[in-house]
Amino acid sequence: MPHGKGEKGFHRLCPWWMGYILLSPLRRLRQNPARILGGLVREGMTVLEVGPGMGFFSLELARLVGASGRVIAVDIQPRMLKALERRAKRAGVAERLDLRLAPHGGMGVEDANGKVDFVLAFYVVHELPDAGVFFREAAAVLKPGGTILIAEPSGHVKEEQFEQTVQLAKDAGFMVVERPEIPVSRAVLMGKAG
16 A cells, blocks of 8 residues: 655645544444445455454455455554454454554555455545555456446545545556445445456
8 A cells, every 4th residue: 555745735634643534433333345346355365455444344354255365454554463463363364464564655565466355445535645546456466357336435535525535546456346335435346358
């Protein structure tokens, strides 16, 4: 995940302590990870989750990919990854997670190029200083026919901004598959051509 200086100075980053709020059981009532991801992720898949925070979606992804699958979770905040690691160990799915601290200027997932089935970018694209770079990296890791779910908070990201994000993804080689309904979100499922 690229990080550094964006168009308007340093980009805004969700502070590490917000990770605890994002794990709220109340959030699970509206944005149940199993319901959101169930039809998109199957056993044996390789998944890339960008900006997992403390793992609101990560543990469910690890359950869905099963023992034969893998979840690569990339974040720029070590405290988020440490908390995710603790939670994954308690849930018994730590061996399915490949936790990575993103290097400056990218995601550090070149070793996964052409090997990923699904990318999850939930409430993270608006925090990136250069979404175009992110989408090019996501396109490189996805297998032909792979998909990416992009969701942004509707109260924070306006419709016009979200459509600009969709266009950046199209510019990187993605096409719209569907626009799933996710509470308090703007969302799109996109596929990699080929």
